[in-house]
Amino acid sequence: xxxxxxxxxxxxxxxxxxxxxxxxxxxxxxxxxxxxxxxxxxxxxxxxxxxxxxxxxxxxxxxxxxxxxxxxxxxxxxxxxxxxxxxxxxxxxxxxxxxxxxxxxxxxxxxxxxxxxxxxxxxxxxxxxxxxxxxxxxxxxxxxxxxxxxxxxxxxxxxxxxxxxxxx
Numbered sequence: 001x002x003x004x005x006x007x008x009x010x011x012x013x014x015x016x017x018x019x020x021x022x023x024x025x026x027x028x029x030x031x032x033x034x035x036x037x038x039x040x041x042x043x044x045x046x047x048x049x050x051x052x053x054x055x056x057x058x059x060x061x062x063x064x065x066x067x068x069x070x071x072x073x074x075x076x077x078x079x080x081x082x083x084x085x086x087x088x089x090x091x092x093x094x095x096x097x098x099x100x101x102x103x104x105x106x107x108x109x110x111x112x113x114x115x116x117x118x119x120x121x122x123x124x125x126x127x128x129x130x131x132x133x134x135x136x137x138x139x140x141x142x143x144x145x146x147x148x149x150x151x152x153x154x155x156x157x158x159x160x161x162x163x164x165x166x167x168x
Contacts, residue, residue, distance in 0.1 A: 027076065027110040027119040032094070035109070040079035047091035053099050057159035061100040064166040071137045071166065073097065074121060076110045078130040085131045085153070092158030093133065135165050143168045 035044040065071055075093065077086045097107055110119060115127050125134050125141050133145035143165035152161060 025113050025117045027112045027117050030109040030111050032098075032104070035094075038079070040111075043087050044091055047087060048095050051092045051095050051158075053092070053096040053159035057163040058096060058099045060163035061096060061102065061159075061166055064163070065100065065102050065106065068137055071135060071142070072106050072108065073102075073162075073166070074108045074110070074125075074134040074136060076112050076119065076127045076130060076132045078113065079111050083131075084155070088155060089153050089158045089161075090131050092156075093162045096159040096162050133162070133165070135168065 035041045075090065077090050079086075094107075094109070112119065112127065112130060115130060115132075119127060121134075121136075124136065124139065125144065129146060134141055135143040135145075145161065145165055
């Protein structure tokens with residue numbers, strides 16, 4: 001009996017020393033279908049429908065992406081974020097890329113809960129804020145649309161900003 005009580009007391013002490021750790025989360029790859037059918041993205045179809053990208057910038061995106069077939073665009077967003085970068089700029093960029101006819105295999109959209117979520121390109125770049133946009137050519141980041149991008153965004157010029165980024 002004494003051994004049983006000692007073991008029980010030891011088990012209580014050991015279990016009280018264990019701390020709970022939040023499980024690591026991973027970025028989730030999204031499709032346009034996900035964006036139109038997932039409750040966390042209810043704002044996406046509305047924002048996309050309201051935006052009309054400038055044809056001049058659509059043509060610039062089309063030409064720049066055609067000139068460099070290995071170029072890809074990676075976008076990282078937080079679905080429930082009500083910030084203007086996610087709910088305004090992100091749909092505008094997606095619509096501009098779509099209007100330019102950029103194939104889905106050259107665009108990756110990732111949903112992240114926080115910037116500390118693991119993502120498959122961590123050896124290439126660090127996601128320091130959400131939303132984040134990266135243009136990559138042959139494994140090299142050629143443009144990163146971060147804080148300066150958000151400060152340049154005026155609610156209507158996502159088309160010119162993505163055109164400038166893919167033109168680098």
